[in-house]
Amino acid sequence: MGDLLIMAIVCGLFWFMINEQGDQKRQQLTMGKSLNQVTIMGNLTRTPELRVTPQDMSVVNFSLALNRSYKGTNDEWQEDTTFVDVVAWSKLAEQISGRVDKGNRVLVQGRLQSRSWEQDGVKKSKLEVLATDVTFLDKEEVQE
Missing domain, CATH: 1.20.5 (Single alpha-helices involved in coiled-coils or other helix-helix interfaces)
Known part of the structure; x- marks a missing residue:
């Protein structure tokens, strides 16, 4: 013992x-x-349009609809959609432009970033995803 x-x-x-x-x-x-990594998959809410800044940088902004289904308290299926703004720069922005259309499904990897600005004397801020990689998930992409 x-x-x-x-x-x-x-x-x-x-x-x-x-x-x-x-x-x-x-x-x-x-x-x-800290850890700042984001991976989201959803559908484009509009067709991304390429813009060029005064500093000659390519940028594309788009929004994803992230849909979720769950059982509610009454045991019936509920739908919930979260909208997330995404920004992509440089070569990635150029790769996205013209390749996808509204409704297409994409996988976005990146990080969260906050932006703030003043509009009409009112301070505004926004949390968005800065994309580092975008994967096109639909078989058919928009042809250039």
């Missing part, structure tokens, strides 16, 4: 040491850092 008790204590201490080290490593990895 004594050996079993000693073994249980040793195992408990070993487990505690492993967890303690794991917690310390987790704290070191997460202290002062």
Whole structure:
């Protein structure tokens, strides 16, 4: 019985040491850092149009409708749609332009960014996805 008790204590201490080290490593990895990654899939609410800024940068803005089905409290299926604004720059913007149309399904990877501006003396802000990659999911794409 004594050996079993000693073994249980040793195992408990070993487990505690492993967890303690794991917690310390987790704290070191997460202290002062953030994670800003977004992956969304939805349907385009309008056809993206390529614009060129005064600084000669290509940009395209579009919005995705993200549809969700769920059972409500009355056990009936409910539909919910979230609209998310997306912006893409440079070569990615040029690749998107002319390749997809309103209603097409796309997968967007990127990060969240906030923008703020003043309009008619009123401060406004917006949270949007800055796309780093866009995958066209429909078989037929708009032909240029």
